[in-house]
Amino acid sequence: MNRNKTYVGLDDDSYGGMTPTGTIIRDAQVFGLIPEDETCAGWSIARIDALYDQVSKAWHPYGHLVSQLPDELRARHRRIYDAAIATARARGWSADLYPD
Template sequence: MRQQHKTYPGLDEDSYGGMTPTGNIVRDAQVFGLIPEDETCAGWSIAAIQELYDKVSDAWQPYGHLVSQLPEDLRARHKRIYDAALARAREQGWSPELYPD
């Protein structure tokens, strides 16, 4: 029952600037224009995040879930959004080595 009321803290408050699976969903939703680029999803319920995940998954489908298959405009937006996210995360102490798997 408690799980039902859990909410996402938002990209700004998520671990290491959102370098989490949920953060990736939010950024991908921004890339595909499913949400505005300034939407952090703070306070969203698990159900709302799941619904967003489903939309993101559908958006990736035509491209085989590969950045290299995105059309140039989406690839450029992906690079801009993810480069900014990586820079913020590194400023907060994130490193890819934190996740050896």
């Protein structure tokens, strides 16, 4: 992977960020690691990787399971992901696009 590349941002990513990078960004928003309006447009791959490390550490106490999140975080997760799914569907995304 070219380490000089930059991320296009959630708004310009496939179906509004229905990608592994989009998941990292939304999880970072859930945990308050970045503001909820941060799309990470223009971020380097190295910066996204560093965010991934932070997100992974934030998930660790909860076993990486939404069901184990405290109520406040679980509600924030639902709100952020429900909005992302609605945006993605409006752009033609369907979970059926990924049969595996």
